[in-house]
Amino acid sequence: MVAAVFHSPLEAPAAGPSTSATPKTMNVPAVPPVAATSVPKKPARDLRGFWLVVVPPLLGLALLVLIWHLIASSSGSGIPKPAETWAQAVQVFSDPFYRNGPNDQGVGWNVLASLQRVAIGFGMAALVGIPAGFAIGRSVFLSRMFNPLISLLRPVSPLAWLPIGLLVFKGANPAAIWTIFICSIWPMVINTAVGVQRVPQDYMNVARVLNLSEWKIFTRILFPAVLPYLLTGVRLAVGTAWLVIVAAEMLTGGVGIGFWVWDEWNNLNVSSIIIAIFVIGIVGLLLEFALIKLASLFTFEEVKA
Amino acid sequence: MNTKYIDIQCVEQTFKTRKGNFPALRDIHLTVAKGEFVALIGHSGCGKSTLLNLIAGLTTPTSGVLLCADKEIAGPGPERAVVFQNHSLLPWLTCFENIYLAVERVFSGTESKAQLKQRTHDALALVGLTAAAQKRPGEISGGMKQRVGIARALSMEPKVLLMDEPFGALDALTRAKLQDELLEIVAKTNATVVMVTHDVDEAVLLSDKIVMMTNGPAATIGEVLNVELPRPRNRVALADDPQYQHYRKAVIDFLYTRQAHVEKAA
Numbered sequence A: 001m002v003a004a005v006f007h008s009p010l011e012a013p014a015a016g017p018s019t020s021a022t023p024k025t026m027n028v029p030a031v032p033p034v035a036a037t038s039v040p041k042k043p044a045r046d047l048r049g050f051w052l053v054v055v056p057p058l059l060g061l062a063l064l065v066l067i068w069h070l071i072a073s074s075s076g077s078g079i080p081k082p083a084e085t086w087a088q089a090v091q092v093f094s095d096p097f098y099r100n101g102p103n104d105q106g107v108g109w110n111v112l113a114s115l116q117r118v119a120i121g122f123g124m125a126a127l128v129g130i131p132a133g134f135a136i137g138r139s140v141f142l143s144r145m146f147n148p149l150i151s152l153l154r155p156v157s158p159l160a161w162l163p164i165g166l167l168v169f170k171g172a173n174p175a176a177i178w179t180i181f182i183c184s185i186w187p188m189v190i191n192t193a194v195g196v197q198r199v200p201q202d203y204m205n206v207a208r209v210l211n212l213s214e215w216k217i218f219t220r221i222l223f224p225a226v227l228p229y230l231l232t233g234v235r236l237a238v239g240t241a242w243l244v245i246v247a248a249e250m251l252t253g254g255v256g257i258g259f260w261v262w263d264e265w266n267n268l269n270v271s272s273i274i275i276a277i278f279v280i281g282i283v284g285l286l287l288e289f290a291l292i293k294l295a296s297l298f299t300f301e302e303v304k305a
Numbered sequence B: 001m002n003t004k005y006i007d008i009q010c011v012e013q014t015f016k017t018r019k020g021n022f023p024a025l026r027d028i029h030l031t032v033a034k035g036e037f038v039a040l041i042g043h044s045g046c047g048k049s050t051l052l053n054l055i056a057g058l059t060t061p062t063s064g065v066l067l068c069a070d071k072e073i074a075g076p077g078p079e080r081a082v083v084f085q086n087h088s089l090l091p092w093l094t095c096f097e098n099i100y101l102a103v104e105r106v107f108s109g110t111e112s113k114a115q116l117k118q119r120t121h122d123a124l125a126l127v128g129l130t131a132a133a134q135k136r137p138g139e140i141s142g143g144m145k146q147r148v149g150i151a152r153a154l155s156m157e158p159k160v161l162l163m164d165e166p167f168g169a170l171d172a173l174t175r176a177k178l179q180d181e182l183l184e185i186v187a188k189t190n191a192t193v194v195m196v197t198h199d200v201d202e203a204v205l206l207s208d209k210i211v212m213m214t215n216g217p218a219a220t221i222g223e224v225l226n227v228e229l230p231r232p233r234n235r236v237a238l239a240d241d242p243q244y245q246h247y248r249k250a251v252i253d254f255l256y257t258r259q260a261h262v263e264k265a266a
Helices: A003-008 A011-027 A032-039 A042-053 A055-075 A082-094 A107-138 A140-153 A158-169 A171-198 A199-212 A214-252 A258-265 A270-297 B046-054 B093-109 B113-127 B142-156 B172-189 B200-205 B242-258
Strands: B006-017 B019-030 B037-041 B065-066 B081-084 B159-162 B192-197 B210-215 B222-225
Touching: A042 A055, A055 A082, A055 B113, A082 A140, A107 A140, A107 A171, A107 A214, A107 A258, A107 A270, A140 A171, A158 A171, A158 A214, A171 A214, A199 A214, A199 B081, A199 B093, A214 A258, A214 A270, A214 B093, A258 A270, B006 B046, B019 B046, B019 B222, B037 B046, B037 B200, B046 B065, B046 B081, B046 B159, B046 B192, B081 B142, B093 B113, B093 B142, B113 B142, B142 B172, B172 B200, B192 B200, B200 B242, B210 B242, B222 B242
Parallel strands: B037 B192, B037 B210, B081 B159, B159 B192
Antiparallel strands: B006 B019, B006 B065, B210 B222
16 A cells, blocks of 8 residues: 555664674674773784785785786796786886877876776766666656667677777777767666666655655755665766777777787787786776765665665 | 535545555545544554545545545645655755755745744754754654654644654654654644554544544544543543543554454454
8 A cells, every 4th residue: 555655664774873883793703802901902903903904805816926827837828927027017107108109109098098988988878878867767658668778779799889880980989989888878877767766755755745846856856866876877887888998999999908908919918918907907996996985975874775 | 614624525545456456445534623633543454544645645536525625635735744654854965954845845935045944943943853953864863853754744834734653663752752742732833633543542642533444445434533631631640531541442442342353354
């Protein structure tokens, strides 16, 4: 019945902090008492924190380097050893912004060129996708109209769109941007639409009782309620865009980290490819991290639940 | 005319479900006088909230008419303010902003910004939450949130205050405190109130009229009890009052003797 939506218990948000605090103390029973009992023992606790926080990731990294080294040492693999790669990396990063003609530029320029394409393609996708998501979420008619299209187009590999881009825009750079656009628009459309559909009925009832205007509903209820979903969509979209740009640039050429990988492969400069893999990973990590930080700024306790 | 401030005639409500039509309410006739406090009581699933939503205008009846001040209730509006069971405050707005949103909607055509702010502060002061004005709903207790919800409803100066189990999710002590506050506020503002509850003591303590509903499906009004206890009412003094006991007994008798089959039916 209609009343069914009103039955979430009031205490839930109020009880949140206390319940979330309990498991925390249960998970690490040994640490807090040590900290609480005596102040002079504080260094001991810090050391324990060091062991738990800093050491495992370092061990993981060491394991990676070890496996890499073993594979590289086996004859005939052709993969450079970590030490060689490190030496190459120092050389590459000593001058990231040099320009020796259009096909020989520093790694910094290549990363910036890729980021610029992602920014343009992704920005246009956001400009189109987010309003489209709101419209599809708000209107049943539009949702039924576009959902089959989205389901059809979303699973298509982004690279399949590249020839269409080349044909229509007659240029490598706009085609790459087009590919970014088309692959990063779907997560934003879908997440925004789902967010709009999931706005609690209670909030919409408040809007109806207060008889708010559409504009007020949008700015005071819809937009803040959808924002966490929207930012998740943005995060997924940026991740996809960064995945796709490397592949797209390998095909289009020019300047860009993807092109750089392909160019170094043609030069049989494998250590540069490994450096590029690390650079791509770190830039993707930073993008993701920045957006998670942004999302947490706009997420309220009761929206998360 | 004043005795028929809210007039519900022959209302029937049927919901369409996958298993076919579900008759929720049938044959509802009810009048509420201006300034009257009416409690709707019954077992869960008996359509109390459905009836309240009809009066709020959030849903429209399958057949029948609902009038408020001689006008048909065509949709929700700020003259019939609702206090929702789970407060329904917007978590991204502060308590002040939550109330201001309502105040602004109702009075911005006729009053200055300073007056609107004053109204918001007055509403917060009415429920004793001046100190929490700049806090967000996530930072205050359940009882405080419910008080903000009540303040928001009252700030609109509604003709009718509709409350859907407003204290249902609170602990007994907080509930008693808020009931006393509500008694004071209602005495001060002389509001017309329709409140859904399943707490017998709450119904007897607060209301002038208790509307007891039969079990669903196809629930209707089983009995209407006029509570003629003098106001102001004091819960401690009333605890030993024979008249209070009599009313209480009448409601319990209806709920647990004559309408007791709800669990068996389910």
